[in-house]
Amino acid sequence: MSDAETPFSIAVPDDQLELLKQKLELTRFPDELEDAGRDYGAPLADIQRLTKYWKDVHLPKWREHEAKLNEELPQFTRDIEVDGFGTLNIHYVHQKSTVVDAVPLLFVHGWPGSFVEVRKILPLLVEASPDHPSFHVVAIGLPSYGFSQGPSKKGFKCEQYAEVSNKLMLSLGYNEYVTQGGDWGALITKRIAQLYGPKHSKAWHTNMPLAGPPQLTQSPLLFLSHHLFKYSPKERAGIDRTNWFEEKGSGYFKEQSTQPQTLGYSLADSPVGLLGWIYEKLVNWTDEYPWTEDEVLTWVSIYWFSRAGPAASIRIYYEILQGSLQGVSQNMATPIPLGHSYFPKEIAIHPRRWLKAANPTLIFESEHESGGHFAAYERPEALVGDLRKMFGRGGPAFGVVPGKTGF
Amino acid sequence: MSQALSSEKPFQISISSFDLTLLRQKLELVRLAHEVDNAGWDYGVPLSEIKRLTAYWKDTFLPKWHEHEAKLNEDLGPQFTRDIEVDGGFGKINVHYVHRKSAVVDAVPLLFVHGWPGSVLEVKKILPLLVEESPDYPSFHVVAISLPGYGFSEAPQRKGFEAVQLAEVCNKLMLSLGYTEYVTQGGDVGSLVTRKIAQIYGPKHSKAWHTNSPIGEPPHPIKRPLLLLSHLLFSYSPSEKAGLERTMQFQKQGSGYFAQQSTQPQTLGYSLDDSPVGLLAWIYEKLVNWSDGYSWTDDEVLTWISVYWFSKSGPAASTRIYYELAQAYPEGIFSGVQTPIPVGHSYFPQDIFVVPRRWIRAANPTLVFESDHESGGHFAAHERPEELVSDLRKMFGKGGPCYGVVPGKTGYVVDVIKFGGRD
Numbered sequence: 154m155s156d157a158e159t160p161f162s163i164a165v166p167d168d169q170l171e172l173l174k175q176k177l178e179l180t181r182f183p184d185e186l187e188d189a190g191r192d193y194g195a196p197l198a199d200i201q202r203l204t205k206y207w208k209d210v211h212l213p214k215w216r217e218h219e220a221k222l223n224e225e226l227p228q229f230t231r232d233i234e235v236d237g238f239g240t241l242n243i244h245y246v247h248q249k250s251t252v253v254d255a256v257p258l259l260f261v262h263g264w265p266g267s268f269v270e271v272r273k274i275l276p277l278l279v280e281a282s283p284d285h286p287s288f289h290v291v292a293i294g295l296p297s298y299g300f301s302q303g304p305s306k307k308g309f310k311c312e313q314y315a316e317v318s319n320k321l322m323l324s325l326g327y328n329e330y331v332t333q334g335g336d337w338g339a340l341i342t343k344r345i346a347q348l349y350g351p352k353h354s355k356a357w358h359t360n361m362p363l364a365g366p367p368q369l370t371q372s373p374l375l376f377l378s379h380h381l382f383k384y385s386p387k388e389r390a391g392i393d394r395t396n397w398f399e400e401k402g403s404g405y406f407k408e409q410s411t412q413p414q415t416l417g418y419s420l421a422d423s424p425v426g427l428l429g430w431i432y433e434k435l436v437n438w439t440d441e442y443p444w445t446e447d448e449v450l451t452w453v454s455i456y457w458f459s460r461a462g463p464a465a466s467i468r469i470y471y472e473i474l475q476g477s478l479q480g481v482s483q484n485m486a487t488p489i490p491l492g493h494s495y496f497p498k499e500i501a502i503h504p505r506r507w508l509k510a511a512n513p514t515l516i517f518e519s520e521h522e523s524g525g526h527f528a529a530y531e532r533p534e535a536l537v538g539d540l541r542k543m544f545g546r547g548g549p550a551f552g553v554v555p556g557k558t559g560f
Numbered sequence: 561m562s563q564a565l566s567s568e569k570p571f572q573i574s575i576s577s578f579d580l581t582l583l584r585q586k587l588e589l590v591r592l593a594h595e596v597d598n599a600g601w602d603y604g605v606p607l608s609e610i611k612r613l614t615a616y617w618k619d620t621f622l623p624k625w626h627e628h629e630a631k632l633n634e635d636l637g638p639q640f641t642r643d644i645e646v647d648g649g650f651g652k653i654n655v656h657y658v659h660r661k662s663a664v665v666d667a668v669p670l671l672f673v674h675g676w677p678g679s680v681l682e683v684k685k686i687l688p689l690l691v692e693e694s695p696d697y698p699s700f701h702v703v704a705i706s707l708p709g710y711g712f713s714e715a716p717q718r719k720g721f722e723a724v725q726l727a728e729v730c731n732k733l734m735l736s737l738g739y740t741e742y743v744t745q746g747g748d749v750g751s752l753v754t755r756k757i758a759q760i761y762g763p764k765h766s767k768a769w770h771t772n773s774p775i776g777e778p779p780h781p782i783k784r785p786l787l788l789l790s791h792l793l794f795s796y797s798p799s800e801k802a803g804l805e806r807t808m809q810f811q812k813q814g815s816g817y818f819a820q821q822s823t824q825p826q827t828l829g830y831s832l833d834d835s836p837v838g839l840l841a842w843i844y845e846k847l848v849n850w851s852d853g854y855s856w857t858d859d860e861v862l863t864w865i866s867v868y869w870f871s872k873s874g875p876a877a878s879t880r881i882y883y884e885l886a887q888a889y890p891e892g893i894f895s896g897v898q899t900p901i902p903v904g905h906s907y908f909p910q911d912i913f914v915v916p917r918r919w920i921r922a923a924n925p926t927l928v929f930e931s932d933h934e935s936g937g938h939f940a941a942h943e944r945p946e947e948l949v950s951d952l953r954k955m956f957g958k959g960g961p962c963y964g965v966v967p968g969k970t971g972y973v974v975d976v977i978k979f980g981g982r983d
Contacts (some may be wrong), residue, residue: 172589175589181833181874183833183877185826186880305596402824404828405820408817410816411813411814414603414841423830425834426835428830429829430827430828
């Protein structure tokens, strides 16, 4: 039986709004090369337009945006003890379905995302229907993100994020649950699967499927196949996209995983700096998603007004990956069923045969013709459609949480 | 031949009150980042350092800016700006430079080229030593350029302005000052630029070059097989091993700025142009990590940062060279080091790229001068001015391998009696 929850409403103090206003008024923009396009980074015209809108429209109406978020997302906070790190006050969204035996689902965001990424899928997930399962949804605000407290000690790694997440679910009475995650959410839910599955985590789904390239000594047949048999045009495009990300799109990764504090001073002090830093990813990592100014600025505002400050959110790269992308695709195997959704504009896209070899418990796959990294936000119906197929009647993970089939 | 009207104008650093006010207002609104306990320097610049420097900047350094500015103008001596036309559609770029002539008429003309996050300030300490007259060592006429995109020079407006264009600007500057033949000294980006100058304009104009950022490529089975053989057969000295380790460590932990600036400089630029504390941290981390325990005073650091903050084109423009170099040289900037003119090296053990001597020698067949130092880091002209100048004096002085490399400009007073004639 879970104890009572402490409701939470986003209510940014007036002095923070005032400080942001004053800073926006003093913005100093860089110049830009002629015809730079997006080649050199976020385009100046976009950033100027967004900054002006922020100052003149979005910020003056912040209380409306805040109210809308509070209305759409039932939020709470709870103290969670983390071994070696003391108590962290965790912010989360929690909405139960009207279906009593809905499937408990933990949604885990990444960077530069937040709990806000659950916004569109939430109503779809909890929706009751005879034709598809419904879910009780918990969307955690990871420590150091949004309105969750951040750790004050060094060394808060994947295990700790997994521990917080599992403890949160248990404290809400969800002794058995499933998970959905992308970006850091993918790595964290994988760790949850490894540490707490199958006892607590019963199945996991990700929209950022991962696998390392075949090694001759570890998977000789795959290695041979890699060199002998061609990849499909789609797979080639995926490889190209992955190469683009590593060669041109991962500078932020290198900095955040080696000198996050140095970068952090910029992100904490400059709203336009934070905006540029995040907006570049919102554009480059999505499949032409038509971001409105309000969407971008709400997203960035959650970082700007975050409890731990924007600098804290990037420390995860340092703590877990320490400068190398290699750690991302290692040690993939989990003891519980796994489902994948493939979106063509994801930033790391691996050939299907690598994914199958690295993930022996893969029982569900769904391919999409469009969509990118922020699947829950860009393609909510598609993502929820996949979860409904995976966990619904006749699906490979139906009834994976005993007694909670979603119907 | 008629003398074309030169666009040279004398220049003094004189920051507007608008710019000073804006900076003050921003410093008053600083919002600092939190830090984990006992972070030290592991995660980047410590909060305690940034707190101290920011408070000092706001309360002491900035209010006294005019004093610092006056001292800067005094230390740098005569400064100028001049329009330089750049081929390939880049048009005219107004370039800022220091130009100090020695009292020795036949001093060796020397172009000093800074790097990132440096500036023309880096010439400050070596300037008086270089122009100094003595029978015991050569003296130099010194030109220290602010590279386009840095300090008080304009920035290029078009894509593709890389080392070739920077070399062109430098060469044209020297020619416009009447130095048809000259030598160069450079570190960091300045090393790349002076190498390019050597390759394109040597030996016709550039006669010899010296760098404190020497490089060489690692052994390779096909490209550099003899070096590979040596690598396998003969071990490296303890200091070479330490240097390699330092280099690897830098690649692993210290090169985030490089990855970002080479791929998405504009994205980073929004922070650097808008946040003084962001810019401070971004640069200060390098000043400390790349130098050899140099005791930076707060005034030094903030003067250095101020040149970026108050730069003509803004801090973001300075980072674009990394992008342009990555585009122009996909195989990397460590290959193609050879030049047709003599080169001299100074080796400082705490620089960020320190590779075995044999790699460097293999890459630099025209290497005529080497000097080893027990200490010192990346910013040699600032950290070890006497040592650097001493090396230049040895390289270019009487008995040195580059003595008289610029015909008629040996760096010494001509002894009239010895030559027994009219001067």
